[in-house]
Amino acid sequence: MVPVFLLLLTLSGGVAGSLCNGQQCSLHLQLKDGKDEVITAGHFNLEWPTEKETHASKQQALEGDSGGESSAIKEALLDNDQHYATRLKISSESTFSNVSHSIKIHNTQRAISLTGFSDGVYYARLFDANDQAVSNSVELTVNHHSMFNVWLVFISGATLFLILIGYMMANVFRHKEEA
Amino acid sequence: MIISLETLEALVLAAMAVTCLSPVILIILLIKDWLKEELW
Amino acid sequence: MDYNPISITTALVILVVFGAVWIFFGWWLGRKNKSLDDFMLAGRNVGLAFAGATAMATWITSNTTLVAPQLTYELGVWGMVGYSLAALGLILFAPMAKRIKELMPEGYTCGDFIRVRYGKTAWIAFLVVSFCYAMGWLVSLGMAGGVLLNTLSGLSYHLGMTVILAICVGYTLLGGLRAVIATDYVQTIIIIVGVLIIGFVCYQTVGLEKVYDYNKEHHPELLNLLFPAAMMFLFNNIFFGLGEIFHSNVWWSRALAFRPGIGRKAYFMSGFLWLPIPIVAGFIALSAPVLGLYPDSSDMVGPMVAANLLGDIGAIFVFIVVFSALASSLDSLLAATSDLVTRDIYNGLINKKADKKTLHRISKLVILGLGFVTWLLCLPKITTLGALLNFTGAFVASTIWPIVLGLYQRRMSGDFVTAALVLGTVSGLIGYHTIGFYVAALFSCIVSFVICMIGLLVKNDNFDWQRLKSMEKTQ
Numbered sequence: 001m002v003p004v005f006l007l008l009l010t011l012s013g014g015v016a017g018s019l020c021n022g023q024q025c026s027l028h029l030q031l032k033d034g035k036d037e038v039i040t041a042g043h044f045n046l047e048w049p050t051e052k053e054t055h056a057s058k059q060q061a062l063e064g065d066s067g068g069e070s071s072a073i074k075e076a077l078l079d080n081d082q083h084y085a086t087r088l089k090i091s092s093e094s095t096f097s098n099v100s101h102s103i104k105i106h107n108t109q110r111a112i113s114l115t116g117f118s119d120g121v122y123y124a125r126l127f128d129a130n131d132q133a134v135s136n137s138v139e140l141t142v143n144h145h146s147m148f149n150v151w152l153v154f155i156s157g158a159t160l161f162l163i164l165i166g167y168m169m170a171n172v173f174r175h176k177e178e179a
Numbered sequence: 180m181i182i183s184l185e186t187l188e189a190l191v192l193a194a195m196a197v198t199c200l201s202p203v204i205l206i207i208l209l210i211k212d213w214l215k216e217e218l219w
Numbered sequence: 220m221d222y223n224p225i226s227i228t229t230a231l232v233i234l235v236v237f238g239a240v241w242i243f244f245g246w247w248l249g250r251k252n253k254s255l256d257d258f259m260l261a262g263r264n265v266g267l268a269f270a271g272a273t274a275m276a277t278w279i280t281s282n283t284t285l286v287a288p289q290l291t292y293e294l295g296v297w298g299m300v301g302y303s304l305a306a307l308g309l310i311l312f313a314p315m316a317k318r319i320k321e322l323m324p325e326g327y328t329c330g331d332f333i334r335v336r337y338g339k340t341a342w343i344a345f346l347v348v349s350f351c352y353a354m355g356w357l358v359s360l361g362m363a364g365g366v367l368l369n370t371l372s373g374l375s376y377h378l379g380m381t382v383i384l385a386i387c388v389g390y391t392l393l394g395g396l397r398a399v400i401a402t403d404y405v406q407t408i409i410i411i412v413g414v415l416i417i418g419f420v421c422y423q424t425v426g427l428e429k430v431y432d433y434n435k436e437h438h439p440e441l442l443n444l445l446f447p448a449a450m451m452f453l454f455n456n457i458f459f460g461l462g463e464i465f466h467s468n469v470w471w472s473r474a475l476a477f478r479p480g481i482g483r484k485a486y487f488m489s490g491f492l493w494l495p496i497p498i499v500a501g502f503i504a505l506s507a508p509v510l511g512l513y514p515d516s517s518d519m520v521g522p523m524v525a526a527n528l529l530g531d532i533g534a535i536f537v538f539i540v541v542f543s544a545l546a547s548s549l550d551s552l553l554a555a556t557s558d559l560v561t562r563d564i565y566n567g568l569i570n571k572k573a574d575k576k577t578l579h580r581i582s583k584l585v586i587l588g589l590g591f592v593t594w595l596l597c598l599p600k601i602t603t604l605g606a607l608l609n610f611t612g613a614f615v616a617s618t619i620w621p622i623v624l625g626l627y628q629r630r631m632s633g634d635f636v637t638a639a640l641v642l643g644t645v646s647g648l649i650g651y652h653t654i655g656f657y658v659a660a661l662f663s664c665i666v667s668f669v670i671c672m673i674g675l676l677v678k679n680d681n682f683d684w685q686r687l688k689s690m691e692k693t694q
Contacts (some may be wrong), residue, residue: 011574024544034531040447040448041293041294041447041449042446042447042448043292043293043294043517044438045516045517057655060272096573103435103511103513104511110515111515111516111517112513112514112515113292113502113513113514113515113516113517114294114513115292115295115438115440115508115517116434116437116438116439116440116441116508118439118440144440144446144447144448145447145448145451146447147445147447149447149451150447150450150451153450153454153455153657153658153661154451154453154454155453156448156638156661156665157454157457157458157661160454160456160458160661160664160665160668161454161457161458164311164461164619164620164623165311167623168311168314168623170686171314171316171627171628172311172314172318172455172623172626172627180443180445181435181439181442181443181444181445182296182444184427184428184431185509185520187296187427187431187442190296190300190498191418191422191427191498191499191502191543193495193676194303194495194496194498194502195415195418195419195422195495195499197491197492197494198411198414198415198492198496199232199415199417200423200492200498201275201492202407202408202410202412203486205266205268205272205404205407206408206590206661207406207451208267208268208271208462209268209269209334211264211267211268211273211402212267213268216593217266217267217270217478218265218266218269218681219261219262219265219269219397
């Protein structure tokens with residue numbers, strides 16, 4: 001089991017890629033809804049699962065249903081796992097020179113739900129108490145539905161609704177008089 | 180097109196006012212029904 | 220978040236106290252139940268106060284108390300206003316409630332209506348739609364109970380879900396619709412007062428101007444009146460709400476249970492009084508960013524803000540309010556679905572000659588069975604059940620036109636209704652998968668409308684309304 005664990009550690013290190021102060025980042029920040037998903041409603045979820053957690057689940061997936069041992073390990077690892085990130089910063093520049101949102105993060109928090117963003121490209125990254133980056137930087141593309149589609153859906157909904165109200169006004173609400 | 184502060188305030192305050200009314204209305208109706216013995 | 224604002228002991232004390240009070244209440248009211256009509260329809264003589272409150276309470280579900288803040292957080296002002304427009308379902312159902320009571324004074328369920336009015340094929344299609352929806356709603360309510368208890372107190376999901384289900388099954392079983400309606404009254408008052416207190420404290424301590432300015436700078440879309448996703452959501456949500464109310468036996472059984480002349484007033488009143496509640500509940504979500512509160516997942520934004528503003532007391536408040544909201548819908552749904560199973564499946568398909576005494580016994584067994592099935596389905600805690608509920612939008616929106624036309628047009632025929640239900644649902648599902656959840660109900664309703672209109676043009680059923688009065692059985 002230990003070699004598998006080490007193998008996965010090196011593998012995932014390679015995948016994570018980005019550097020924090022010349023070293024490997026301790027946290028991997030990612031978009032929950034899918035890596036390159038374009039955000040069409042200005043609302044998105046970010047997560048930074050524990051490295052151990054991903055390993056445990058990968059390990060479990062590799063071992064298949066080989067018993068409760070690995071899931072027990074996973075549970076033990078999940079408990080109160082703390083990280084160093086204290087803030088999530090969002091900027092429209094990849095250099096983070098102009099930060100638009102700086103959000104406090106609890107040291108056991110592993111996900112965040114953000115909302116109300118206008119069209120544009122944003123960058124999100126986790127920072128520790130000394131303002132050092134502790135995660136990779138995630139690029140977020142917010143591109144709301146085109147107004148053409150919106151009006152199409154909106155107007156067809158409104159038309160059908162007016163027909164229903166019209167019918168009900170004519171037949172349902174005045175039914176008493178007919179009877 | 181951003182909603183104005185006044186509109187938002189009016190919306191929230193009106194909603195709260197009507198919500199305040201509803202328990203009062205319900206309790207008055209209950210007492211009325213009860214006095215007329217028309218609860219059920 | 221890893222902290223639990225209330226202790227497990229407090230949560231259990233609240234559960235036990237509320238559970239005991241409601242079950243006692245159910246037993247106490249149930250003593251008067253002598254017949255099937257008493258049990259299923261509360262003696263068919265419910266007055267205005269109870270009628271109005273029960274309609275309101277049932278429509279205030281965990282959806283209103285948890286999802287209204289969630290939608291406001293995600294879709295901004297339109298999310299909040301759009302959600303409150305679900306009240307249109309109650310308001311538009313008002314005149315229909317009157318018509319239903321007049322057309323079928325002896326009826327028990329919406330299934331009765333569809334069977335007599337449109338025939339057996341349409342009836343079966345309708346039952347499938349209705350059951351998919353009822354089970355989706357039941358399971359999502361049971362799960363919401365477990366998740367809520369778990370988030371606020373750390374009590375295990377399975378234990379919390381089991382206790383809440385057991386309490387609701389308990390008092391519905393003991394008291395029937397009478398217990399459901401009476402507990403709904405108390406629950407409505409609790410919910411409204413709780414939501415108001417939280418909303419008022421939020422308005423006082425945070426201040427609307429601050430909320431407005433902060434969001435304008437950092438989350439501008441929330442205040443945008445031309446927010447694209449929110450505009451697409453608006454009418455879809457209205458049709459979803461209309462479909463839910465128009466077709467579901469929860470609302471039909473109430474229309475039949477209310478005293479003659481009460482239904483229309485009660486539904487109008489409850490609709491107008493319900494309208495502002497999602498705005499009060501939703502508004503607090505707008506203040507989350509300015510308080511620095513960004514939830515792990517958006518459905519917990521309401522409880523988070525409340526707990527932050529009111530401390531531990533706030534968490535207890537949220538707990539009691541959401542618990543009441545859950546219970547008031549869960550009990551109604553249990554009772555109404557059990558009526559549908561007893562009348563339409565048992566009496567309609569299995570034992571057509573069953574007398575009322577047998578049906579009374581069967582309906583109690585069905586409540587127990589439904590509670591058990593819901594419990595089983597809640598056990599695996601499939602996290603996508605919120606999505607499942609949205610999924611049912613495709614089903615229920617196809618029923619809007621068949622129900623409305625069926626109540627008022629003699630021409631409308633069963634064959635076209637079957638087609639409208641099936642094809643409407645299918646196109647809704649296609650829309651759901653190809654475009655997104657926010658068009659499922661809309662597509663379904665549009666297709667069903669077109670088919671119904673064709674039906675009205677090409678075929679005349681010339682239905683005799685008297686057939687509904689005598690409640691004939693299936694041939």
